[in-house]
Amino acid sequence: MLATPDDDALARAFAHYEEHGYVHLGRLVPDEDLEVLRARINQIMLGEVVYPGMFFQHDSPTGRYEDAPIGQGWQGPSLAYRKIEKLELDPLFRKHMEDPAFERIVRARIAGDIALYRAIVMNKHASGGSDLPWHQDGGTFWGLDRDPELQLWTALDDAPLDGGCLEFVPGTHKRGLATPLGGVIPREMTDPEESRKVLVPARAGDVVLIHNYVWHRSGRTLTGAQRRAFSVCYMSAATRCRRKKRAPRQFVRLFQGGAAVGGTGMGAVE
Numbered sequence: 001m002l003a004t005p006d007d008d009a010l011a012r013a014f015a016h017y018e019e020h021g022y023v024h025l026g027r028l029v030p031d032e033d034l035e036v037l038r039a040r041i042n043q044i045m046l047g048e049v050v051y052p053g054m055f056f057q058h059d060s061p062t063g064r065y066e067d068a069p070i071g072q073g074w075q076g077p078s079l080a081y082r083k084i085e086k087l088e089l090d091p092l093f094r095k096h097m098e099d100p101a102f103e104r105i106v107r108a109r110i111a112g113d114i115a116l117y118r119a120i121v122m123n124k125h126a127s128g129g130s131d132l133p134w135h136q137d138g139g140t141f142w143g144l145d146r147d148p149e150l151q152l153w154t155a156l157d158d159a160p161l162d163g164g165c166l167e168f169v170p171g172t173h174k175r176g177l178a179t180p181l182g183g184v185i186p187r188e189m190t191d192p193e194e195s196r197k198v199l200v201p202a203r204a205g206d207v208v209l210i211h212n213y214v215w216h217r218s219g220r221t222l223t224g225a226q227r228r229a230f231s232v233c234y235m236s237a238a239t240r241c242r243r244k245k246r247a248p249r250q251f252v253r254l255f256q257g258g259a260a261v262g263g264t265g266m267g268a269v270e
């Protein structure tokens, strides 16, 4: 069970998120939950727990994002996958993303029924992993009739300054999409903004709320330890998939069990 934010903490957090495009919510996840999720994602990568339809992308041999293999899926037991998607298939990750604390945060921003766009683990393996370039999470690449705005990122391991922490260019969410396609932002746009970037180190169990449009990235880890993070993108259940070539995606509904009540215990807003 996560620590649940009270009304004041939530209001302060959302003021920061609106201004800067992200907010560090502090430590919400207890150690016992982290241990369970860390063990489970390693079991999934190693093929000890298998869900048909789960998406895997192995990391690149070079540490360059551009060199990561595309379309190859699970390539055998390895702790060097960079991205695992569809974690809603796993009951432990599903429980985490539907925790009452998350429900409270999500319902404060999204009216009506809630759906899941994606639930992913981003993994940087102990030998470093790869750089994730400046990007936005939306645009035609996402294929929706409206872009989601709310992602809850949970550090499953420490993500210190030299260990693959999140980096942001504050306020960039207010500019909309850098390109209609979305995704990776062209270097000629990001280079002049490098001096404005803010590094947001996290301890295991910390949660960061991310606006899909804020420019964000993360580097390789230099600590020698694996850095795993679980990122969930929530959206209104009214959102529709616009793709035409295949049947439109149907999105999993979340929080069908009822609205969360208030509580206490949210950490400092950073």
Ligand SMILES: O=C(O)CCC(=O)C(=O)O
Pocket: 122, 132, 137, 151, 153, 164, 210, 216, 217, 218, 229, 231, 232
């Ligand atoms: O975990 C990371 O390194 C990046 C996460 C991210 O880009 C996201 O959650 O949108």
